Amino acid sequence: MTDLRIDIRRGALITAALALLCSLFLVLPASADPAPFDDCPPATLCLYSGADGAGERQDFTDREVRESYEPARDGTTLSAKNNTALWACVYGDPGFGGLLETVKPGAEDAYAAGAVSSHKLVPSRALCFTGYERCPDNRVCTFAEPNGRGAMTVHLPATDATTKNYGNSYGAAAAPRSTWNRTKKHVCFYPEPAFTGSWADPADTSGQKRFGAYVVLRGDSTTVPAPFAGTFRSHELVNGTAECQ
Template sequence: MIINRTHIRRGWLLAAVLALFSAAFVVLPANAETVPFADCPAGQFCLYDGSGGTGTRVDVAEGAKAERDAGTILSVQNNTRMWACVYSRTEYGGGLQTVKPGNPDEYVTNGVRWTVASYKLVPTRALCFTGYERCSDSQVCTFAERNGRGAMTAFDDPPTGPTPHHSYGPEVPSASVFNRTGKHLCFYPNATYDGSWTDENTKTTYGAYVVLRGQSVTVPNPFAGTFRSHELVNGTSECQ
């Protein structure tokens, strides 16, 4: 019997090649899917106009803020050391979402979009719940929402000199107040620096609502939203 060694060699080579291909398919991993938010750089708060970290990305550094015109934001990744505070209204108003350092967040759930209108990055989560820091030194500031959040109106009242007076209409928000002046603050229900409030529960009448110098406060009923004028005084006994 004559053995064809050429055929044997070819068969051995073919078997070796097939073995190599098989090994390659076993060893080589399948193409991994893109990890959501993986493109967000370290030290940045990344804002995406698509859900799941997709679409156009905007990066902002620690301490950044946008009180309005935040743009279309459907998802975020917080790769900073700070807490991210995300609000549904401008000027830190409306609903609030907090994003822990190193975490992502999503603003489309079951096809429903949660509007992002403003945001800020702060050292502690507690600072997400207030907006008093916007009020500058020597100002009286009133806010549309509790805890210094929402639209702010600022009055530049110097702490020295003649007693400043301001009167205004109902468009000035006053759900909360920060008195950053060196004088005490007297609010009135009338534009003429007078008038009174009556607490329906206690039947107590108040001639002025007082905010002491350096104090911030969420205004309770029956005072909230009713201020029409204010003045700064050296002593609370000077309130009308």
């Protein structure tokens, strides 16, 4: 009789344990949803067309700098995951222009529709605020925004047929706000297309004081101040600043 009671109790304990185990399996979900941005590969900046890493994903490595996107994808990014060791610089306009947002390494971010049109990956956050590095060697580059940001124009020096000045003449559309002189000569900027003109001093109420050419020395980059900003229409390359018109 003693052995029978032990077997009955042992059987009851096994039955209870099996029932508990089955109940645990019943409450487990069939499959867990992936965490937001979980699909972003290592060493990659991932841009998504939906919030929180949803929608279509675009991947960029640290070797891919995008000053603008294809028209169908421009402004479509709503979230991002910076899965690189670099800082991600995200801009509202093409050419690193417009509103700037930075995403530190390993971080995520969200955007309003139409807010992202270009980006770059850089070693430090400070480099997000400039775009001068785009200018090729031995060229004069002008930019639509301060600090080398926005649309860039690379000027190829040529001799003007009329004035014989070695430089470039361009229209009002250029309206540069910053410039980098990467040549071995100095640059003289002018407010007239024919390498001439001067600027009135806004502080001089008599209107008698005027500024001549705006000079950028060889190798220098600068944000152009008032009253010169947005008014350049031509420039010439000179060996000495005394040669400016």
